[in-house]
Amino acid sequence: IAHIEKALIDLLQFHRSRYSTDLVLEKLSEFKSDISHRRLTEYALKANLTSRRILGFLMDYVEMDNKEILTSVDNRSSVSFIGNTEDSKYNHKWQLYYDRYFERYLNE
Numbered sequence: 001i002a003h004i005e006k007a008l009i010d011l012l013q014f015h016r017s018r019y020s021t022d023l024v025l026e027k028l029s030e031f032k033s034d035i036s037h038r039r040l041t042e043y044a045l046k047a048n049l050t051s052r053r054i055l056g057f058l059m060d061y062v063e064m065d066n067k068e069i070l071t072s073v074d075n076r077s078s079v080s081f082i083g084n085t086e087d088s089k090y091n092h093k094w095q096l097y098y099d100r101y102f103e104r105y106l107n108e
Contacts, residue, residue: 004031005040013051018083018099021054025105028062041068049073050080057082057094061105070094 002010008027011020028035044055045068052073059066076095081088083099090097 003036003039003043004034005036006043008035008040009043009047009051009055012054013047016050016054016082018101021058021082022101024055025058025061025102028058028064032062032064037064041066044069045072049076049078053080053094053096054082057091057096057098060093061102 004027008024011024040055044052047055052069056066056069056073059069070093073094079090079095079097081097083101087100088097089100089103
């Protein structure tokens with residue numbers, strides 16, 4: 001049995017897709033007050049670079065502090081992807097190409 005924070009990181013790390021990323025975003029939004037920020041950050045800092053970038057990107061949407069995660073991915077020369085690479089937008093802050101599907105949350 002895993003902590004919710006670990007389960008969210010595992011979804012991003014081992015089941016990366018638009019669907020699982022959207023599910024993590026939904027859970028972050030719905031249960032923000034129940035999620036331990038400290039534990040989430042600790043697990044995230046142990047995850048791979050792409051998972052940290054995606055989580056930081058999602059934390060921006062739900063207005064959670066992600067400074068430690070940003071520091072851990074800053075100054076990297078590579079880029080990461082969520083979803084379809086052919087129809088993507090680029091987020092410079094996270095060096096992440098993301099599926100246009102996630103733009104729908106920008107307007108909420």
